[in-house]
Amino acid sequence: MNYLDWIVVVVYLAGMIALAVHLGKSQKNGGDYYLGGNDVNYFAIAISTMATQCSTNSLLGAPAFVIASGGLLWLQNELAVPLAMIGVMIFLLPFFRKQNIISVYEYLEKRFGVGTRTFMSVVFQILRAFATGVTVYGISIVLQEITGMEFWLAALILGVITIIYDMFGGMKAVIYSDIIQMVVLYGGIAICLYYAVTLTGGWTEVWNLLPADKANALDFSHHGLGDGKDYAFWPMLIGGFFLYVSYYGCDQTQVQRELSSKSIDDTNMSLFINGILRFPLVITYCLVGVAIAAFIIKNPEFLNAIPKNADGAINYNLTVPQFCIMYLPHGVIGLIMIALFSAAMSSLDSTINSLSATTMRDIVERFFVKEPLSEENQLFISRSLTVFWGVVCVIFSFFVGNIGDSIIEAINKIGSLANGSILATFLLAILTRRANGRGTVIGIICGFAFNVYLWLYFPKVSWLWWNLFGCVITFVSGYVFSILLGGEKHNPDEIDDLIFSSNAKSFFNYKKNWPVYYAILVGYFGFMIYMLSVISSLGAK
Template identity: 80%
Template structure:
């Protein structure tokens, strides 16, 4: 990288801070800070959600997966997204929006009591802070390996810039900076793909030399339930469905921005748009992996440029940045570095804002403050807690090196231990009347324990199934314990507004014809399967 490249990076980072200061001028209280005053456009929320999902782990890990692990089979994971959006739109987000809450765990207190709320909030805070430390570590180690910037300096640059603009701008800064980051990120991906295609000899040449196993995007022949095939169709569809419903519908980092919309209809529209637009994004960065896999076939010396892992194998997680810094012109290299920064910052900013929200709402205001804080004090505490969690997440990045060697799989695998159980806790609250907090906590502990047992003693079972297994175990055992210890006796007297109603249109006062949107998403899933079949037919000529 030269002066031009670093100038591009510097202009981008300083612009993020300026934008946040501008957006933060109108903030008056914690609702403005954490929910953007409930006047954020649904399309911006959808793009922000996509940006958070497309972290550095995805940008680097998905092409690496295509090159060295399972080819385009990763795209099967995306089939679950539109179906998961339907589940979230029907059973989860409308309840949270109706309760006028900031922390999603506030709903659990209304339904199950303060113990369940506190337990789930603290669990979220620890797991999300730790996982974000992995993300910060990943991008910082990449910057160190390809630019020579010391690891700790890379961590501090990324962390300090994100903390500053998040502290001043709150949720609006998170969302609108994510929109800009998504544009930059997709532009960087597109430029990288263009150069990879051109240097390999064109799109037709790529598919003619690409090994058939890399081009195959569908695996109906295996089930992943003991056959050692992790990335078969059914575990990726079913396991992915439960993972995405949990992530989009129960994770504070996602729910909080979805609650920033004007009303329930806009909340659901943000989910609908995300369900439609995510697939083209993921296809694009997986195609980068396809192009690089073909490039390596024609230029095997490129592998020598990759730094070796501790096991002595080429680190394909570095394939994208090393390709870009080697073959792209200066200025464009700066754009790619900005894209890497964008991918990491879009994950970090939403995380520290949501961690701040849950700490203030579920811990500070719930246990340490009598009465309500005035608006000025709310805003001050919110910003201070944002800084605190930013420091914690950055601090974690110095201690997670042994976890993040396989970037994209490690993040999803760790999350899958608990995703299904977390989802089941909310489903117990929303879909049943007899479930209570005691049963819910017992259920989540058993669900997590069962998945941990499978990880240690049955590695031949696809970790994608853990999302489904954890949900079923937690829901079943949680309901059983609830009935045994008292069921309805431990619940609030009137829970009519807290459980699912068949007459959803009247219950939530919908203005849009949502069954039509659900049908579109189902049709879109079928279309995606058809597209994966077409993509699979392109390869296999080598």
């Protein structure tokens, strides 16, 4: 990188801070800070959601997966998204939006009591902060390898800039900065793809060079239930469905931005748009992997330029940035570095804002505040907690590397140990009347323990199935133990607004005919399968 690239980076980062300061001027209380005053456009929320999903691990990891191991089988991971959006739109987000809550765990207290709410909130805060430390670590290592910048400096720049604009701007800064970052991110991906294809000799040459096994995007011949195939069609579809319903519908980092919408209809519309637009984004950065894989076949000496791990193996996660540094012009390299920053910042800003929200709502206001806080104090404490969690996440990034490189590879598996149980907790609350907090907590332990057992003793079972198993076991055992152990008896009138109703249109006062949108998403799922079959046929020799 030269001075022109650094000018591009500095101007971008300064612009993010200026935008946040401007947006923060209209904030008056915690509701404005955490939910943008419930005045955010649904399209903006949808794009922000996509930006958060497209983390640095995705931007670098998916092309690395295409190049080094499974090829375009990664695209099967997207098939579950539109179907998962239907589940979230019907069974989860409308309930939370109707309750006008900030922390999703507030809903759990209304159904199961303060113990369940606090337990789930604290677990979220610890695990999410640690996972975000891994994200900061990952992008800082990339910047260290590619630019020569010291690791500590890269981590501090990323953390400090994100903390500043998040502290001033709150959820609106998160959402609108994510939109800008999404534009920059997609632009960077498109430019990288153009250069990779051009230097290889065009798309025809790319597909001619690419091995047929890497071009195959569908694997119907395996099931992942003991055959050692993690990325077969069925585990990626079914396991992925439960993973995405849990992530989009029960994770505070995602739910909070959906709750900032103007209405329940807008919440669902943002999910619908995300279900449609995410697939083209993922295809684009997977095609970057395809083009660079073909480029490597034609120019094998490029492999020697990719940084190595401590054990001497090629670190394929650094393939994309190394390619950009070597073959793209200055100025454009700066744009690519911004894209990498954007991918990390769009995940970090959402996390520290949601960590601040859960700490404020579930801990501070729930246990330590006796009288209602003034609007000024709400805003001050909220911003202080944002700074606190931002610092914690950056500090974690200095220690996760000492645990070993495998922690980065295992982070998705660790999430899948708990995703199903977390989803089942909310489903027990929404779909049943007899489930209670005591039985549900036992169910969570059963579901989590079963997945740990599979991980330790049945390593050939795809980890994607854990999302399904954890959900089913937690739901069944949680319901059974609730009945066996008994618990607080609710007056039916007290929980009618918290339980799913088959008459959803009047229950949520919908203005749109949502079954039509559900049908569109199902049709889109069929279209996606068709597209993957076409892509597979293009690479068939």
